[in-house]
Amino acid sequence: MSVLARIASPDVRDWGERLALPFAWLVTIVVFGFLRPDTFLTSDNFFINILGTQAVQVALALALVIPLVAGEYDISVAANLTLASMIVALLNVDHGVNIFLAILVALAAGAVIGIINGGLIVGLGINSFITTLGTSSIIAGVVLWISESRTVGGISSGLVDNVIIGKLFGIPYSFWYVLALSVAMFYVLEYTPLGRRLLFCGRGQSVARLSGLSVGRLRWGAMVASGVIAAAAGVLYAGTTGSADPASGLNFLLPAFSAAFLGATALQPGRFNPFGTIVAVYFLATGITGLQQLGVDTYVQQLFYGGALVLAVALSQLARKRQALDFNPTD
């Protein structure tokens, strides 16, 4: 079965619902392109500013998708992102460590955080929301500590070139990285036993356990995957800005949740899915960028993301309820 057929299956009649969000994105582009033809649709703005810069946001939202599929929350992804970008900056700038090595250390740190989160959630049986809320604060504290609250600039141009400067078809590499990541995630979730089992973990944990799945290992693994991908988002962030600061990365958290939930209303409604998540990130980013170019105040951004989150949760709730699912990720 082709990817498209898979997305479209099994019922053609709810195509409207599947494509509502991509369509809304298209409408946003057209509307702002019409209102601000000189600035909005320029390649600098659209390809670099939206598709390129927002790749960090996409990566973080994708990091959330895996635990959400398995029925867990990971609030610590944004702090994890901040830590990874800071590790890259500190090692590379302050200690002159090779950028490649610095990236590996940052990813390893993400894995360790995932292992700790998973251990607390599965081993001690603590609710994932509370656990990661706590570890999130701890990580943010560690970042302030190791960075001495500074912004560290001057990261190796090798990273910056390969993230935001270098382009393929006019679009920065960062976009293609997250696209590749989403294709890989889609494949695993859709075509492999592992993906199938993660889905059962989130949809029917008791059913999965009684069927002999090692539910604990799956949930733990989901937290580790989310940790590593969040750290990769941090590396992208460091490459996008060429620097790292201890605070700004935390702003990615809410939009990531908005996008993950909004994405669950699109393409494969009722299911957290990577392609829907990408569309959701870019829909939200396009809306914000357009509004900013119309000259609205910055507070609108918060209203927009917050509103989108509430709306998206409500919509995905509806989509799932129609499929007779009890939505209870932390069961």
Added chain:
Amino acid sequence: MPVNTGDETVSKQENSNILELKGASKRFGAVQALWNVDFAVRTGEVMALVGDNGAGKSTLIKGVAGIYSLDAGEVFFEGEKVSINGPRDAAELGIEVVYQDLALADNLDVVANMFLGRERVRTPFRLDEASMERAANETLASLSVTSLRSVRQNVAGLSGGQRQAVAVAKAVMWNSRVVILDEPTAALGVAQTRQVLDLVRRLAEQGLGVVVISHNLHDIFEVADRITVLRLGQRVAEYKVAETTQQEIVRAITAGDLQTVPGLEVEV
């Protein structure tokens, strides 16, 4: 044909216990959920397990299924002593349990549910959907379950009887030898109950050992060959359906003789 020699293998097969528990005990804190229970099911027969709420029926099957580990007691499968330390062990022996509410995940399709945890793959990284779909259809057809619109529809859209049929099909798909059904007819209408009971009977006719837990004595008398009665965690009686009455079973459930007085039994 001489009756005493030629039929020996047949009669041995008919009377052999495919699954047998001896002296099964399980305690949860202060509650002795099972105490010294013997239980057996033969190939080709339906054994009913009855008892009041809290009699230990679920604990017993969860012990057999590897969900709980028994504190004491031995499990024999085809006469061999086995140890079951998890659902995987039970499945490998060919013991499958159809749980009342937890057999299937609602929001996933019939094929995904039937192959949960045992997905077929073309390569280690690629599910073999076509083959799984075919096998699901074949298994359902072999059980004469024909009312499903598609094995690609979500379980949530199935009727209670269809769900039960899919759950049973999931259980028998793996060359199972023993199928344990927990309240298979609870919450079903008359016609659907009929279908499920027929299905249960068919399993036994196909040579499986079938255990049915039910509160509904009427259903049990329709489908079962023998009845084991549990009361307060102890086995108080075992009857052949042909030689007993519903009144006798009710009496055993509510007032069957206990080996020991609850609360006074020795430590296991």
